[in-house]
Amino acid sequence: MDTPRDDFKWFGEGFDGFPKSLPEDCVEYAIYILDSKLTDLERREKLRQVQSSVIKLTNESLKDFIWQRESFKLLLRREEGRSFLHGRTNYGDSVEDEWLIVYILRELSKKFPNIWIRIIDTDGQFLLIEAANVLPLWLNPEIADFRVWLNNGKLLIIPLEKPGVQSIKASPGALTLNDALKLIEHQASTPLHLPAVEAEAFYRLQKYPNQISDNLHHALLTIPRKLAYVLHEDAAYISAAVEAFYLRDPIALRPLQVSDHTALQFPPTDLVTMSVKFTKVGYAQLKSQQFAAPASWADYASTKRQEKSQGKAEMGMKVSCGFEMLMCDPQNQDKKAVREISMLLEDIRTGQDKLPTDAEIRKWETREDDETWLDINFEDFEKELGGNREPDAPKSMKGFGDKSAQQNLRKMVARFEDFLNDDTAGADGAELLDDMDKDDDEGNSTTSEDSEDEGEDTDVSFDEDAFAKMMKEMMGMAPVDGGSEAETGFSLHEDDGVLSVSSDEGDEKGVGQAMQDIENELREAGALDLNPEQEARGPESQRKAIEKGSSNGQSKPLMEEGDASEDEDANIDFNLAKNMLESFKSQGGAAGPGGNMMSVMGMRLPRDESDRGDR
Known part of the structure; x- marks a missing residue:
């Protein structure tokens, strides 16, 4: 029994921890202040200033924004004698949330030129993945970790180190976090700024900050007055309810099968119409779901079938059922949204607060957005792919989806064409360098025999x-x-x-x-x-x-x-x-x-x- 204990390095005896990997759909970010002249106390104080600036920036830029699953946040941490800011956000199915975080961090780096930011997601160095077609040959996945940083609004890359660097044990291969921080802090290595790589990596940020509001969708829904009160207090609660509805199972549906309305937290009585704000991903998830009215909503659904407001009523029923499942499912009881909603409902029950009247609801902001971005016309899709879209066509026929989807599609096609037209690709497709692809003592590349002489391909003759x-x-x-x-x-x-x-x-x-x-x-x-x-x-x-x-x-x-x-x-x-x-x-x-x-x-x-x- 002693041998496994020694081999495993039991807790408190040098155990290094289990292998670390990010959960699915997560982005992780860290902010460091690299100044060897600062004491740790001074560094912590400057980090708190950065933290305060983040709160101010998000309050201004994201005042009415709704996150798909988790919000952007930074906490002060200390590891291995170094203080830094750290955060992790689960963005769910909304990739735009991830790019919004990249935008916030880039803007923050412009305001504080002395901070260095590292950001990765479940796939690793996703910024390099975006710029894969313009990366230098030496920057392969095996050595890319801890080499990519944001500083002063730029994307910087730690180059391969040559032997002879004093005071820092530099490795021409993979780096550790401490190695990367020391190389930057002691100026032992000058990070590279590659404009082509930066342009590709930050391509999606061109549409920000306008894209922040474009990620949201407003719709008029018919819902219970009690639910209207909750959503008016905090519109962000809608994301948790949509997720509960989208990921529902038979157990979650069980509370809705009761025929007694009084057993529900949000019964289909005393209904009002209000404008509800969604993320576009959340609204699409809700809209696309086929959902038969449960027993508690059967009578309500039958009375609404012949009404012109059937769409509002159906979406309102889905939202109400989503909140019901969110509040009743035991696995959601520890969620912040559930605790806060429970407190609001308790205030109503005890009389500490009152439900809004019809007159008050009419004073609330009313907005209903166009839903054409949900529609995909495959003829338009083919035209977009072929670049044959007619300039004088009606607005509804000028392309499939919204502007963002059209831009992404054109970018995808352009990248695919660049890949096909890549003269450097061989018969076996893309070539990746292995761990032995390193600079030699003279700094010359020794990746392979084919790449020893620059311009060799241009000298090959073919009769x-x-x-x-x-x-x-x-x-x-x-x-x-x-x-x-x-x-x-x-x-x-x-x-x-x-x-x-x-x-x-x-x-x-x-x-x-x-x-x-x-x-x-x-x-x-x-x-x-x-x-x-x-x-x-x-x-x-x-x-x-x-x-x-x-x-x-x-x-x-x-x-x-x-x-x-x-x-x-x-x-x-x-x-x-x-x-x-x-x-x-x-x-x-x-x-x-x-x-x-x-x-x-x-x-x-x-x-x-x-x-x-x-x-």
Whole structure:
């Protein structure tokens, strides 16, 4: 029993803690003041000033804002002898809440240039993920932790350290938090400001601060007067109720199945109409749910079916049921919203406060927003993808969704096109560097043999005419003087690093026949026969196959008897076909250059049966 205890480093005996990871849909942020001249007491005092400024900033910018699940908050903490501000927010399904936090932190860094901010979410360095297509090659996920910081409104990155840095033990690979803070604090490393990376990482912040109000939706609902009183006290309670409704289960629905209205906290009696504020995500979640009226609301629902206000009544029923489930579910009793609502209802029961009258409700702000942002017209969606949206079309047909959705869609398409047009990508797609991809002693990159010399790709020569001629001969097509594409109707070209074969429409039939002939020739020559005995038939079978193709008028013979030079040319063609087949086999069923080339020529080869047992 002692051995497991020693290996596990039991609590109080050097136990380092369980592996830490953020819960789903969470963003975590920390603020540090890096000034070696300050004492810890002075640093704490400055952090409190930052904390006070955050409260002022959020009160001004987020006065009427509603968070989807949790709000932005900063608490003073102390770890390993260092004081800092720390916060964590669960943003639920509203990704815009996460970007609002990034916006607040960036604005805060502009006001306090001496603070350094680190922000991550469940996916890790999500700011780098946003800028993935413009990151330098050395900044791979294995070394990115603790290298990305916000300072003075800029996105800064700690570069790879070179040996010889004094007083700080710098590592060219992954950093720890303490290493990163010391490198910045002692100015042992100058963080990099890469404008292209910053522009991509902060792209979504361009629409702020206007986006703050655009994240909200107002709707007129018919709800119980008691619930109207609660929402008027604090509109943010709606988020917890929407979540309770959206994540409901049979147990949560049980309180609604009673037929006695008096058993409900918000019975469908004494109804009023008021303007309710939602997050757009929350309103969409509520609107999209199919919800049959429970027993306690059955009579109310039947009386509202023929009324023009059916939409208001139905949404009001969903909101009321959401609050009922929120208040009755035992697992919600520790939530701040539940405790505060219980106190408000207690004040009503004891007479310390009164329900609002109709006259008072009419004085409240009334606002009803357009719901067209919920509608998706797939014809408009296709036009957005193709960039063919008509400028003079009616407002309802000028694009699907709202402006934010249109901008995000265009950005997504642009990034995808940039990825497809990336000349640096190889046949296997994006290439990631491993842990050994580090700078050497001279600071030169040693990532791979292919990247040792800058500009090496631009020096590679490719004789397109010679290769095209060789491919035509192998496919049994008669060579044309000069090898012009106009005469043959067959072209081999390179587009953004991808080699492809194309033909004119008029010659499609001839090219298809040529593809079939080359397959027949390879079979006759035994190149497609995976039987080891094929080598024994080599030259003779090959000669007969090629002569047969010549007699059919497909091409002139590549080899004639007694002609040694022609025999040598035929062997070269045979070896080329053999190498292509071996290249296809080496792919192991995955995509690769050999299979792609054969697909272009119309050849579909089966998997090697000898390898089936290994997979």
